[in-house]
Amino acid sequence: MNTLKKTTINTDRIRRWTAFFGALFLLFIFIFVVIPMGNSVPLLRVILKHNRESGIHISGLFYSEVDEVAQFTQELLSKPSKTQRPAESMASPEGHSASTQ
Amino acid sequence: MSDEHKNEQTVDSDVKTTFSDLWKKEDWWSIWIGFILIGFAMVLVLPHVPDDPAQKMSIPSAKWITKPKGWTSHPLQSFVKTQAEIDAEAAVKTPAKPQKPYNVIPSMIVLLIGIGLLFAIGVAAMGESFGRFIGAFPLMFIFAIVSYWIAGQSGVHSYGLEYVLWALILGLIISNTIRTPEWLKPAVKTEMYIKTGLVLLGAEVLFGKILLLGPPGLVVAWCVTPIVIIFMFIMGVRLLRLNPRLSIVIAAATSVCGVSAAIATAGACRAKKEELTLAIGMSLIFTVAMMVLMPIFIAKVGMSPIVGGAWMGGTIDSTGAVVAAGAFLGPDAEKVAAVVKMIQNVLIGLVAFAVAVYWVAKVDRTPGGPEPSLMEIWYRFPKFILGFVAASILFSIMYKILGDQIAPLAVDEGIINLTKTFRGWFFCLAFVSIGLESNFKDLCDQMAGGKALVLYVVGQSFNLVLTLFFAWLMFRHFSFS
Numbered sequence: 001m002n003t004l005k006k007t008t009i010n011t012d013r014i015r016r017w018t019a020f021f022g023a024l025f026l027l028f029i030f031i032f033v034v035i036p037m038g039n040s041v042p043l044l045r046v047i048l049k050h051n052r053e054s055g056i057h058i059s060g061l062f063y064s065e066v067d068e069v070a071q072f073t074q075e076l077l078s079k080p081s082k083t084q085r086p087a088e089s090m091a092s093p094e095g096h097s098a099s100t101q
Numbered sequence: 102m103s104d105e106h107k108n109e110q111t112v113d114s115d116v117k118t119t120f121s122d123l124w125k126k127e128d129w130w131s132i133w134i135g136f137i138l139i140g141f142a143m144v145l146v147l148p149h150v151p152d153d154p155a156q157k158m159s160i161p162s163a164k165w166i167t168k169p170k171g172w173t174s175h176p177l178q179s180f181v182k183t184q185a186e187i188d189a190e191a192a193v194k195t196p197a198k199p200q201k202p203y204n205v206i207p208s209m210i211v212l213l214i215g216i217g218l219l220f221a222i223g224v225a226a227m228g229e230s231f232g233r234f235i236g237a238f239p240l241m242f243i244f245a246i247v248s249y250w251i252a253g254q255s256g257v258h259s260y261g262l263e264y265v266l267w268a269l270i271l272g273l274i275i276s277n278t279i280r281t282p283e284w285l286k287p288a289v290k291t292e293m294y295i296k297t298g299l300v301l302l303g304a305e306v307l308f309g310k311i312l313l314l315g316p317p318g319l320v321v322a323w324c325v326t327p328i329v330i331i332f333m334f335i336m337g338v339r340l341l342r343l344n345p346r347l348s349i350v351i352a353a354a355t356s357v358c359g360v361s362a363a364i365a366t367a368g369a370c371r372a373k374k375e376e377l378t379l380a381i382g383m384s385l386i387f388t389v390a391m392m393v394l395m396p397i398f399i400a401k402v403g404m405s406p407i408v409g410g411a412w413m414g415g416t417i418d419s420t421g422a423v424v425a426a427g428a429f430l431g432p433d434a435e436k437v438a439a440v441v442k443m444i445q446n447v448l449i450g451l452v453a454f455a456v457a458v459y460w461v462a463k464v465d466r467t468p469g470g471p472e473p474s475l476m477e478i479w480y481r482f483p484k485f486i487l488g489f490v491a492a493s494i495l496f497s498i499m500y501k502i503l504g505d506q507i508a509p510l511a512v513d514e515g516i517i518n519l520t521k522t523f524r525g526w527f528f529c530l531a532f533v534s535i536g537l538e539s540n541f542k543d544l545c546d547q548m549a550g551g552k553a554l555v556l557y558v559v560g561q562s563f564n565l566v567l568t569l570f571f572a573w574l575m576f577r578h579f580s581f582s
Contacts, residue, residue: 020278027251027270035256047393051259051425055197058392059252059263060421061360061528063443064305064521068424070513072436073443076313077505079581 122484127293130223132488135300137219138523139492139516146515154506158514165208166522169246171253179250180205213242216526220293230287237288244271245529260389261422264525265360265532269378272536273544281537291374291534296485298527299365299453301520303492306450307512309500314440317575321415322444325568329356330452333560341552345464346372347379349456351553354384355560358446359418364528365449369457369486370464374535379547383557384418392422396429407579410434411572414441416565433581450493457486 038044051058060066123129149160172178178186184202191200217238225231248268251257275281281289311319330352337348346367353366360381367377395417399409410427413434417423420442427438461481462473473481496517500508547553 016279020274023274023278027274031251031254031257035260038260043397044393047396047429048256048259050429051261052255053197054425054428056421056425056428058258058261058421058425059419060424061263061265061419062302062305062358062521063420063439063446064513064517065525066420066424066439068428068435069420069439069443070509072439073310073313073513074509075436076440077509 124226125228126484127223127227128296128484130227131293131296131300131485132491134219134223134297135303135488135492138301139304139520142516142519145519146511150507150511150515154510158510160515160519163519165211166519167205167208167212168522168525169205169209169249169253170203171255171258172250173255176250179253180209209242209246212526213239216523217242220290220297223293224287224290233284233287237285240285241288241530241533244268244533245526247271248529248533261385261392261419261425262389263360263385263419264529265381266385268529268532269381269536272533273539273541274536276537276539277541285537289534289537291531291538292368294527294531294534295364295368296488298524298531299368300485300488300492301524301527302361302365303450303489304496304520305517305524306447306489306493306497307500308447308450308493308497311444311447314437314444314579317411317579318441318444320575321411321568321571322441323448325415325564325571326356326445326448326452328567329560329564332563333556336559337556341556343552343556344376346370347376347547347553348556350376350380351383351556352560353452353456354380354418355557356564357449357452358420358442359384359388361446362449362452364531365453365489366456369453369483370460371483373547374539375543375547378535378539378544379553383554387557387561388418388422391417392426396426399430399434405577406430406434407437408572408576410437411441411576411579412565412569414438415445415568415572416561417442420446436581437576437579450490453486454490457483 038048056068057066063069145162146158146160149158151158169179170182175186181204182200182202187200187202190196217235221231221234221238224234245268248264248271251267252262252264311323330349333352333355334345334348337343337351338345341348349370350363350367350372354360354363356362363377363380363384366372367380391413395413396409399406399412404412409430410433413426414423414437417426417438420439423442424435424439427435458478461478465481466473496512500512503511
């Protein structure tokens with residue numbers, strides 16, 4: 001009876017480890033065979049090539065993980081604000097602000 | 102609240118609070134650890150902020166707070182890359198961004214020890230074994246490293262398949278084949294990792310940025326989102342008879358910003374791990390599809406790149422995918438898409454807080470019972486949300502005080518650059534933990550006969566149509582000049 005129980009446990013263990021390595025193998029196939037297949041689909045190929053070459057962190061979850069967002073934010077912050085426009089429109093024809101005259 | 106959640110594992114469960122909860126409860130420890138790391142980042146960064154904003158900032162110790170890098174065909178380049186290898190690659194093709202040689206192995210070891218000790222102290226204070234946690238944590242950290250390693254492979258990365266997906270898959274493979282070993286379970290702390298990560302995420306939610314594109318950006322990012330969330334929640338609960346927690350997590354993932362919003366909302370409403378997993382799985386799959394199809398559609402129909410960029414920014418879930426899709430259409434589309442997405446990201450704080458309050462005050466009430474008192478709401482409120490909101494307020498004020506010249510250096514490039522790395526590690530550990538605690542059958546049950554997918558597809562379609570309308574309305578005359 002004990003021998004039968006031990007055999008059952010060992011069989012179960014072998015089955016589980018086989019499933020584990022099988023799953024890892026499938027993962028390997030997915031990453032190195034299935035995913036690159038996207039390059040043979042014309043629609044996908046263009047986008048994937050662009051994504052690879054752009055240097056953008058495609059898998060960034062939040063804005064702080066994508067460098068381009070910080071760059072664009074800084075560009076927008078350094079633009080003159082809309083509240084300055086009324087003062088500028090009252091400026092001299094030469095374009096100097098009223099405060100600097 | 103329905104009975105089905107009573108005996109099942111949720112993200113957290115809390116009743117009354119006492120003073121000792123400050124050092125005995127997980128929610129409070131997530132706040133302490135989060136703010137210790139924020140303080141640590143400030144100490145590292147602030148002494149190095151240059152007086153001249155035109156100067157580049159250099160933080161010598163920042164190299165110790167990092168993660169595995171990207172790689173293509175040489176797996177070890179995720180950890181070590183020499184100058185010779187960089188030069189050899191540059192000789193074949195000029196890289197998009199300049200590269201420096203690196204070796205992240207020492208920093209991995211330092212992070213393993215540092216993060217492990219921090220959490221072990223918290224775990225021990227909560228009455229569990231310090232030794233058992235320390236003994237189990239290294240393997241958890243290795244699983245997180247492997248998840249980052251897979252996500253960094255260039256082919257995988259070009260699809261936008263994020264590290265959380267691989268962390269989940271790795272954990273699921275182990276738990277459903279060889280079973281999670283008993284000795285590993287002390288370090289399987291999903292809620293603690295998620296909550297600490299969310300406190301750090303709060304530091305990245307900066308309210309001062311929401312007006313960068315003026316009213317157009319605010320309308321597309323902040324007006325459409327609540328409409329879609331409410332629509333999807335009502336549809337999920339009333340029409341499809343789905344679990345309210347699952348409905349709100351899917352709604353937040355669809356309308357706000359995908360994975361991060363799902364995590365924050367799941368924590369706020371104490372959703373089950375399987376509900377979070379399902380919402381994230383659907384979000385990731387549709388993000389890839391939208392990242393590919395939307396720019397092509399926009400180009401084909403001749404839509405204005407700025408309107409198209411705003412449309413993608415308001416609908417595609419992850420920021421990386423949004424920027425990539427926008428870049429495909431051109432610089433203006435890329436800029437608008439990125440900034441609309443950023444403004445939408447900031448909404449995550451309000452959504453998480455509102456969901457927490459709503460759940461405590463309305464959903465978790467005893468049916469037919471009286472309105473909960475303020476003290477009752479305080480007892481039941483997920484305290485880590487306070488840490489999340491406090492970090493957000495602190496950093497928003499700091500950003501304002503430092504000004505538009507110094508704040509991007511000190512906060513964006515400095516402090517947040519460090520805290521976001523910690524936050525990524527904690528989310529990765531959280532999803533490894535979710536995988537290690539889940540089984541395929543429970544996940545399949547959550548599909549509820551396909552209703553969850555119906556909710557996502559209908560909700561996302563509504564989101565697409567509504568956002569397109571508002572993007573056209575608000576951005577058709579928009580110009581960066």
